[in-house]
Amino acid sequence: MSLEEFNKINDERIKLGEPEFANPRNAAAGTLRQLDSTIVAKRNLNAFLYYYVNALGDEIQNQYDSLQRLEQLKFKTNPEYRYCSNIAAVWAYIQEYEPKRHQLGYEIDGIVIKVNNLSLYNRIGYTAKNPKWAIAYKFPAEVVVTKLLNIFPSVGRTGRITYNAVLEPVRIAGTIVRAATLHNADFITERDIRIGDDVQVKKAGDIIPEVINYVVERRQQKAKKWQEATHCPECQSLLERVTGEVDQYCINSVCPKKITRGLEHYCSRNAMNIEGVSEKNIERLYK
DNA sequence: GCATCAGTATTACGGAGAAT
DNA sequence: ATTCTCCGTAATACTGATGC
Numbered sequence: 001m002s003l004e005e006f007n008k009i010n011d012e013r014i015k016l017g018e019p020e021f022a023n024p025r026n027a028a029a030g031t032l033r034q035l036d037s038t039i040v041a042k043r044n045l046n047a048f049l050y051y052y053v054n055a056l057g058d059e060i061q062n063q064y065d066s067l068q069r070l071e072q073l074k075f076k077t078n079p080e081y082r083y084c085s086n087i088a089a090v091w092a093y094i095q096e097y098e099p100k101r102h103q104l105g106y107e108i109d110g111i112v113i114k115v116n117n118l119s120l121y122n123r124i125g126y127t128a129k130n131p132k133w134a135i136a137y138k139f140p141a142e143v144v145v146t147k148l149l150n151i152f153p154s155v156g157r158t159g160r161i162t163y164n165a166v167l168e169p170v171r172i173a174g175t176i177v178r179a180a181t182l183h184n185a186d187f188i189t190e191r192d193i194r195i196g197d198d199v200q201v202k203k204a205g206d207i208i209p210e211v212i213n214y215v216v217e218r219r220q221q222k223a224k225k226w227q228e229a230t231h232c233p234e235c236q237s238l239l240e241r242v243t244g245e246v247d248q249y250c251i252n253s254v255c256p257k258k259i260t261r262g263l264e265h266y267c268s269r270n271a272m273n274i275e276g277v278s279e280k281n282i283e284r285l286y287k
Numbered sequence: 288g289c290a291t292c293a294g295t296a297t298t299a300c301g302g303a304g305a306a307t
Numbered sequence: 308a309t310t311c312t313c314c315g316t317a318a319t320a321c322t323g324a325t326g327c
Contacts, residue, residue, distance in 0.1 A: 022302060029314065030303035154298090160320095162298055174302095181299050183319060208317045209300055246320065 023174030110138035180209035185228035
């Protein structure tokens with residue numbers, strides 16, 4: 001969704017008294033979830049094509065030529081692509097491109113670098129999630145300072161304890177962030193993060209809010225050292241931590257939170273509603 | 288035998304539309 | 308008006324495989 005389109009839609013939504021969209025990314029994601037295609041059509045979504053599936057079958061040997069072929073076929077491609085003969089050229093391109101980022105008319109978070117020679121793709125291969133012949137360079141994320149209001153532990157279905165940060169709400173990269181993960185007790189104590197601190201926060205990959213560290217110059221004298229939880233926040237049973245391991249666990253097998261989290265997991269894994277879980281399976285999960 | 292890589296599980300977030 | 312659910316995506320921990 002271009003910034004022009006995004007602003008146009010929001011102007012209209014203001015006129016109609018509707019809440020504004022927060023950012024183009026989520027507005028586009030929401031548009032794709034619309035069941036009414038006439039609304040989707042009005043939103044003017046757009047796309048560049050980057051990958052020509054049948055390139056080798058069409059006797060195209062490399063990525064650069066496949067983009068040119070897509071253009072011949074009248075598909076929209078990104079006019080900014082460039083061939084780089086080595087990594088130094090790639091780096092120079094990134095340096096040159098970054099200042100132009102805000103003149104593009106649409107938001108980007110980085111640049112994709114691809115191997116040009118298509119016949120190498122199979123040899124280079126894939127991990128479970130990603131091709132190994134392409135990688136994204138991500139621009140540094142926006143860092144914002146806000147106040148850490150509280151730290152509280154939560155317990156998941158396995159009993160693992162995760163610590164969460166409650167933050168003074170702050171706008172980062174187009175969303176209001178109120179909370180962020182602090183992972184585990186070691187993460188917090190290693191950085192000596194304390195409640196009441198001003199902390200640096202960013203969104204990893206422009207999505208996941210993350211506390212980076214506290215701001216040393218703004219530490220208050222009265223700020224007390226943070227203490228890790230000793231008992232489960234749900235059932236108050238004593239937490240266990242295996243020597244040499246990082247995570248604390250609630251080992252109470254009938255901890256209510258563990259059971260409900262377990263049910264949630266079971267349901268989402270099997271794409272069912274809570275109501276659809278049979279009594280037998282609930283018993284099994286309970287055990 | 289150690290270091291690194293890869294894969295999986297878990298947990299996490301906010302915004303969006305849909306459902307209640 | 309509120310709650311539910313989906314979506315995309317990252318960090319961390321741990322385990323097993325692979326490479327040197």
